[in-house]
Amino acid sequence: MDMTRDALQYVVGLSEANLLTINGDTYTDKQIHRIDNELRAAAIEMNTLSSLIDYAKAFTNEMSDQMLVQVVSPTEVKLISCLDRDRKRECLVNVAAMVPEFSYGRYMDHESFIIALQSKFIPNDHRADLLRFAGTVKDESVAQYGDDGITQKATVKRGIASVEEAIVPNPVNLKPFRTFVEVDQPESAFIFRMKQSEGRGIECAIFEADGGAWKNEAMRNIKKYLGFALKELPQFTVIS
Incomplete structure (x- = not known):
């Protein structure tokens, strides 16, 4: 029984989508997905800010004229592009800090x-x-x-x-x-x-x-560090 149902679903999936108009609104009888115009690379995983800086300086010519370095949190930074033709951003690098574990609030x-x-x-x-x-x-x-x-x-x-x-x-x-x-x-x-x-x-x-105030200070320190390191490359804008 399950094999018959799966076979029927496969055959239905091969058919073209039909458009239906109900009460002036347009519907389709199957799920469809838009194909993006732009190809996007998978993000490179890194663990240090110095690696991100080295990468940005070495491959500047392969990036767009405007790039964003986003300080997401005290332990995460992303190098992303501005909006492309699909109104999406490409994440080229994801940097995750390696910090030692400590159980705050536990004896x-x-x-x-x-x-x-x-x-x-x-x-x-x-x-x-x-x-x-x-x-x-x-x-x-x-x-x-x-x-x-x-x-x-x-x-x-x-x-x-x-x-x-x-x-x-x-x-x-x-x-x-x-x-x-x-x-x-x-x-x-x-x-x-x-x-x-x-x-x-x-x-x-x-x-x-401290109510988590240290996180804001850490992010400001990261932004300041990256801004100074990339100051000679105006195409990179550091945000947090």
């Missing part, structure tokens, strides 16, 4: 948090303070009393044997790797939290606290 074990801070964040004063604090917290010592939603208390090691109570630093301004390595990584505010998990010891987390 992780104490050691993993310290390693992530050292490997996925650019050094600054607040990162140093946070590493120094987190690295000296005594296991099973996070004091839940006095937690007002902003500050917490914890017992930190001083020397070999002595311990004392300290306030968990908040908020902290950090610079994680979140955009292309060629541009400055935006610094933004984070809320640092610790908790004592049964059977897993101390866990740490940081929560983004």
Whole structure:
């Protein structure tokens, strides 16, 4: 039965489309598709802004007189043409940044948090303070009393044997790797939290606290970087 239905659909597909007029409107009795006048190449996938710049400079003569470099997001940039005869744009290059993964807003074990801070964040004063604090917290010592939603208390090691109570630093301004390595990584505010998990010891987390403003700053940095790199090639317009 299925084979008969498929065969009938195939035969119907071979027939020419018929035009029908109903209540003054024109319809067709089969689905049809417009064939574009222009041929378009598949986009080249890249991972760095420098690769995009090298490509643009090397193949300028093969592109149209007006090209757009669109900063789509902090991790994506496209090289596209202006409108062609079909009123469409051709995407020649798609650049996707390779950034390290970090679980914002999720608690992780104490050691993993310290390693992530050292490997996925650019050094600054607040990162140093946070590493120094987190690295000296005594296991099973996070004091839940006095937690007002902003500050917490914890017992930190001083020397070999002595311990004392300290306030968990908040908020902290950090610079994680979140955009292309060629541009400055935006610094933004984070809320640092610790908790004592049964059977897993101390866990740490940081929560983004700038409402996503870092994304706008990152895109401005990318636009500025590309605009300077392509300033001698006026046919390229950088937009974001």
